[in-house]
Each structure stands twice: as structure tokens, then as C-alpha cells.
Amino acid sequence: MVQSLTVAVIGAGVAGLCAARELLREGHTVVVFEKSDQIGGTWRYDPRTDSDPIGIDPTREVVHGSLYLSLRTNLPRQLMGFLDYPFPENRENGDPRAFPGHEEVLWFLNKFADDFGIRELIRFNREVLRIERVDGRNDKWIIESKSHDGGGDSLFQEFFQAVVVCSGHFTEPRIAQIPGIEKWSGYQIHSHNYRVPEPFRNQSVVVIGFGPSAFDISRDIATVAKEIHISTRTPNVKTMKLANHDSIWQHPMVKCVSEDGLIVFEDGSSVSADAICFCTGYKYNYPFLNTNGIVTIDDNRVGPLYKHVFPPALAPWLSFIGIFEKGIIFQILELQSKWVARVLSGKVVIPTEKEMTKYVEEYYQKLEKLGIPKHFTHYLHFEEVGYSQWLAEESGLPPADEWRERMYAETIKKVRNMEDGYRDQWDNAYWETIIKSESSHKI
Numbered sequence: 001m002v003q004s005l006t007v008a009v010i011g012a013g014v015a016g017l018c019a020a021r022e023l024l025r026e027g028h029t030v031v032v033f034e035k036s037d038q039i040g041g042t043w044r045y046d047p048r049t050d051s052d053p054i055g056i057d058p059t060r061e062v063v064h065g066s067l068y069l070s071l072r073t074n075l076p077r078q079l080m081g082f083l084d085y086p087f088p089e090n091r092e093n094g095d096p097r098a099f100p101g102h103e104e105v106l107w108f109l110n111k112f113a114d115d116f117g118i119r120e121l122i123r124f125n126r127e128v129l130r131i132e133r134v135d136g137r138n139d140k141w142i143i144e145s146k147s148h149d150g151g152g153d154s155l156f157q158e159f160f161q162a163v164v165v166c167s168g169h170f171t172e173p174r175i176a177q178i179p180g181i182e183k184w185s186g187y188q189i190h191s192h193n194y195r196v197p198e199p200f201r202n203q204s205v206v207v208i209g210f211g212p213s214a215f216d217i218s219r220d221i222a223t224v225a226k227e228i229h230i231s232t233r234t235p236n237v238k239t240m241k242l243a244n245h246d247s248i249w250q251h252p253m254v255k256c257v258s259e260d261g262l263i264v265f266e267d268g269s270s271v272s273a274d275a276i277c278f279c280t281g282y283k284y285n286y287p288f289l290n291t292n293g294i295v296t297i298d299d300n301r302v303g304p305l306y307k308h309v310f311p312p313a314l315a316p317w318l319s320f321i322g323i324f325e326k327g328i329i330f331q332i333l334e335l336q337s338k339w340v341a342r343v344l345s346g347k348v349v350i351p352t353e354k355e356m357t358k359y360v361e362e363y364y365q366k367l368e369k370l371g372i373p374k375h376f377t378h379y380l381h382f383e384e385v386g387y388s389q390w391l392a393e394e395s396g397l398p399p400a401d402e403w404r405e406r407m408y409a410e411t412i413k414k415v416r417n418m419e420d421g422y423r424d425q426w427d428n429a430y431w432e433t434i435i436k437s438e439s440s441h442k443i
């Protein structure tokens with residue numbers, strides 16, 4: 001039987017917008033709670049930063065966004081859209097580059113929200129403070145929210161049959177533990193609070209991390225700094241100056257730091273630095289969610305979650321969209337949303353609680369066997385392609401075009417190899433041929 005439910009969506013970033021669109025399509029009644037006054041979440045550049053630049057003081061004022069001013073997407077524009085709503089090839093009178101700037105992504109998301117009537121469903125300036133089951137019933141949830149609309153704070157309590165959590169996970173910094181850091185006298189900042197290079201002019205800066213943010217931020221800071229030293233835990237990294245850069249070095253992990261500003265790396269090399277920028281990732285954080293211990297966060301594992309979405313004991317009434325890491329993000333958010341919306345309407349059936357729990361346990365065992373640490377639970381390590389296809393199949397959709405996964409793999413190779421300038425050397429003409437030839441095969 002097809003059913004229509006009242007559903008609360010928490011957050012109006014990409015995940016929340018996708019969820020709202022798919023829930024609407026399935027005939028559900030949707031309310032989106034958004035603590036800020038705009039849509040876009042991560043893609044809303046915010047020049048403000050947390051009051052504690054390293055983000056460890058629990059009493060600090062927190063800013064949601066983590067974008068730096070110079071950020072361009074790390075996936076080409078063909079992978080920054082949705083399956084049935086592509087990212088424009090190049091915005092009218094706009095940016096012809098294959099990897100657009102963040103402003104264009106925000107523009108695209110606003111257009112998406114308007115084209116599908118999502119804006120009207122959003123309660124802006126409404127921060128969700130508490131989500132909890134009522135009387136232990138899985139199909140009745142209380143949402144307590146606070147309004148920050150300038151007319152004084154007011155508290156609201158509303159009831160929904162289902163809740164979809166889309167609150168993002170790039171706000172709470174994760175910091176590397178470094179012996180001696182409590183006495184180190186230099187400046188420390190997490191990439192969450194990095195915006196522009198100017199504060200690092202003429203400084204010697206150590207950037208810890210090897211992901212896309214470390215790659216971009218090191219190059220951004222290098223435009224003004226004296227020296228950049230990238231430190232990574234990737235095995236077999238030797239201290240050396242990077243080719244094509246006068247002022248960027250790479251090193252193995254930091255071994256320790258000392259009061260006089262010296263930073264010592266595992267291979268015995270050392271530098272005297274003015275600042276450390278931690279590009280060491282983020283922690284999941286759901287301070288508003290009370291499930292009486294059914295859903296927990298343990299070393300960055302949110303669980304148990306069937307397929308990174310449904311906690312078996314609360315499914316399908318509580319779900320999470322966007323917890324996974326890596327992959328063609330917009331596409332997967334869209335597919336997760338379709339799956340959740342169809343499960344809630346009863347068109348798609350999920351396994352029993354027992355079966356889902358067993359699946360999760362087996363998944364954890366598989367990770368352990370492969371030696372993948374717990375904090376990588378939600379990385380789509382060995383299911384990048386399979387996960388998207390599985391979601392599509394589960395939702396009764398045809399698989400996404402094959403060129404998408406190939407284009408993704410090609411981009412990731414360039415990011416992993418730290419290929420400088422990969423965004424501007426991208427051969428768009430080549431990909432256009434591939435895309436067109438595959439489309440014509442399909443016709």
C-alpha cells in the first residue's frame with residue numbers, strides 16, 4: 001500500500017534539497033528545518049570563522065561552512081549535477097572552466113530549489129535542538145526547534161511521522177594528536193576555519209593532511225608564504241621539495257613539536273614553523289538527536305546504519321542522507337533520497353530489522369578483515385561504483401551512465417597523484433566525445 005507521511009528534513013544543503021524534492025514527488029508532506037537564512041549548506045561561502053581557529057573549545061561560536069574563498073570544485077561540472085538535472089555546461093555569460101568556483105555551485109542549488117518548489121517548504125533560521133521518539137513509538141517524532149529570525153528567540157515543538165537527517169558533517173574539526181603540541185607557541189588552525197592566504201604572508205607553515213583540502217590550501221598559502229611543509233601519514237613519503245614549486249616541501253608524519261617552534265618529522269627532518277594548518281578531516285556530530293543509545297558515534301562510525309542510511313531498529317522512520325564519504329557526491333545524495341522517499345511511501349521494501357543488523361555486522365567484519373580503521377566506516381572504499389548502482393536498482397531506476405564512474409575515477413587519480421593544475425588541463429573536448437558517443441549508442 002502506498003502511504004503519504006509527514007516528514008521533517010533537517011538541513012537545506014544539497015542532501016536536504018534532494019530529500020525534499022524526492023519526498024515531495026512521492027506525495028509526502030515535507031517541512032525542511034534550516035538553521036541559517038539561506039539554502040546551500042557547505043556551498044554558502046561564509047567569511048566568518050569559529051571563535052577558536054582550531055575548533056576544539058566546546059564553548060566556541062561555531063560557523064557551519066568550511067569553504068575557502070579560492071575553492072573550485074574537485075569534480076568536473078558534469079559530476080556536480082543531478083541525474084535528471086545536470087549542472088550547466090557553462091553558465092550563461094559565466095565561467096567556462098571544467099571545474100567551476102563555489103559561487104556557481106550555490107547559484108545552481110538555488111535554481112534547483114526554485115525549479116522544484118523546495119524553497120517554500122523551508123523554515124529558515126530554525127535550528128533543530130531536539131529530535132526524539134514520542135512514547136517510544138517509531139512513527140512519532142518530536143522536533144524541537146529554535147527560531148533565530150531577529151524577533152527574539154522562540155521555541156517550537158512539532159510532530160512528524162518520519163525524520164530525515166541531512167545536517168552535513170564538515171563542521172566539527174578532527175585534529176591529529178601531536179606530542180608537545182600543548183607547549184608549541186605557534187598559530188594553529190583547522191582547514192574548517194581557513195578562508196584566505198593573507199594571514200600567512202612571509203610565514204613558514206606546516207600543512208598536515210593529504211586530502212583535497214591539504215592540496216588546495218597548501219597551494220593557496222604558497223602564493224604569499226615563505227615556505228609550506230606538507231606532512232602526511234601516507235606510507236613511504238620522503239622529505240623533498242615538490243617539483244614545479246619553489247616553496248613547497250613534503251614530509252612524513254609529524255613526530256613531535258617543541259616550545260621553540262620546531263616541528264620534527266618521523267624521518268628526523270625538522271622545520272621551524274610559524275603556523276600549523278590541520279587538514280585532518282571532520283567528526284560526525286548530531287547534538288540534537290536522542291535515540292536512547294540506538295544510534296551512537298564511535299570513532300567516527302555512526303551506527304548501526306544499514307547502507308549508511310537506516311538505523312535498523314528505527315527504520316524507515318529515521319534516516320540519514322549524506323553520511324558516506326567519497327564518490328560522486330551529488331549523484332549519491334540524489335539516489336539515497338530517492339531510496340528513502342520510496343521506502344517511506346511503501347513502494348520499496350527494506351529487509352527486516354534482524355536482516356539489516358546482520359548486514360551491518362558483516363560489513364564491519366569485512367572492514368576489519370581488510371584492515372580498514374573504524375573511522376573510515378563511511379568511506380565508500382570498496383563499493384564506490386557498486387553503491388550507486390545498488391541504490392538505483394533498489395529504487396527501481398536504471399543504472400547511471402557508465403561514463404560518470406569513469407570520469408570520477410580519472411579525476412580521483414589526478415587528485416591522488418597531486419597533479420598541479422589538473423583542473424585547467426582537463427580535456428573537456430575528450431569527455432564530450434565519450435559522453436556523446438555513449439549517448440548515441442543508447443539511442
Ligand code: FAD
Pocket residue numbers: 010011012013014015016033034035036039040041042043064066067068071072073074075080126127128129166167168169170213288321322328329330
Ligand atoms: P551541508 O552542505 O553541510 O548542509 C547541511 C545543512 O544543514 C546546512 O545548511 C546547515 O545549516 C543545516 N543544519 C545543520 N545542523 C542543523 C540544525 N541543528 N538545525 C537546522 N539546520 C541544521 N563535494 C563535491 O561534490 N564536490 C566538491 O568539489 C566538494 N568540495 C568540498 C570542499 C570542502 C571544503 C568541503 C567541506 C566539502 C566539499 N564537498 C564537495 C562535499 C560537500 O560537503 C557536499 O558536496 C555537500 O555540500 C554535502 O551536503 P549536505 O547537505 O550533506 O551538508
